[in-house]
Amino acid sequence: MRIREEREEDRDAVREIVSKEFDTGAEAALIDDLRNAAEPIVSLVAEDDGVVIGHVMFSSVKLLEHPDAKLMGLAPLAVDYEHQGRGVGSALVREGLERCRGLGVLAVVALGHRDYYRRFGFEPASRLGLRCEYDVPDDAFLALELEEGALAGKSGTVRYHSAFGRL
Numbered sequence: 671m672r673i674r675e676e677r678e679e680d681r682d683a684v685r686e687i688v689s690k691e692f693d694t695g696a697e698a699a700l701i702d703d704l705r706n707a708a709e710p711i712v713s714l715v716a717e718d719d720g721v722v723i724g725h726v727m728f729s730s731v732k733l734l735e736h737p738d739a740k741l742m743g744l745a746p747l748a749v750d751y752e753h754q755g756r757g758v759g760s761a762l763v764r765e766g767l768e769r770c771r772g773l774g775v776l777a778v779v780a781l782g783h784r785d786y787y788r789r790f791g792f793e794p795a796s797r798l799g800l801r802c803e804y805d806v807p808d809d810a811f812l813a814l815e816l817e818e819g820a821l822a823g824k825s826g827t828v829r830y831h832s833a834f835g836r837l
């Protein structure tokens with residue numbers, strides 16, 4: 671299994687996995703929208719024997735009070751059911767975080783399962799002074815500084831790309 675940047679020819683496979691894992695086409699449509707409209711994005715696939723088995727996307731989010739601060743949002747993340755539980759999701763997230771670090775990103779936010787994301791160091795974003803523009807439970811909005819103290823002096827409300835509003 672290897673992690674690599676998504677290519678155009680991967681798009682159907684990504685759409686299929688994401689639609690199946692989320693039980694709706696909404697996240698797959700979100701990925702299409704973000705590819706077209708968000709900048710920057712990090713879009714990676716996991717490939718096993720030439721077959722795409724997982725995908726993760728990171729896209730730019732805005733910290734309203736500090737518009738120059740570079741932050742990314744992790745979403746969506748999906749691994750084909752038959753390949754779950756073998757570290758594929760973790761490998762996608764870890765490689766994505768490295769790519770974000772390479773882009774000079776200060777922090778990454780995620781909306782999701784705290785028990786899953788804590789293994790990468792994510793914590794409730796409120797502890798870092800970040801709020802989500804959406805009304806979500808405190809322990810579902812998570813954040814990770816890519817360097818310790820990267821968010822010092824930078825708190826506020828995180829706004830996702832408008833494509834997320836259609837979810």
Ligand SMILES: CC(C)(COP(=O)(O)OP(=O)(O)OC[C@H]1O[C@@H](n2cnc3c(N)ncnc32)[C@H](O)[C@@H]1OP(=O)(O)O)[C@@H](O)C(=O)NCCC(=O)NCCS
Nearest residue numbers: 691747748749754755756757758759760781782783785786
């Ligand atoms: C979440 C997901 C991407 C994990 O992929 P994966 O390749 O199985 O992940 P890994 O093998 O790296 O990690 C497996 C671990 O994650 C845990 N895990 C999986 N889904 C979880 C969840 N929803 N909440 C908490 N832990 C979860 C497993 O129990 C396992 O734990 P262990 O390491 O202690 O045994 C995959 O289950 C998936 O595609 N789910 C459907 C879509 C989804 O929910 N995406 C995430 C949105 S927040």
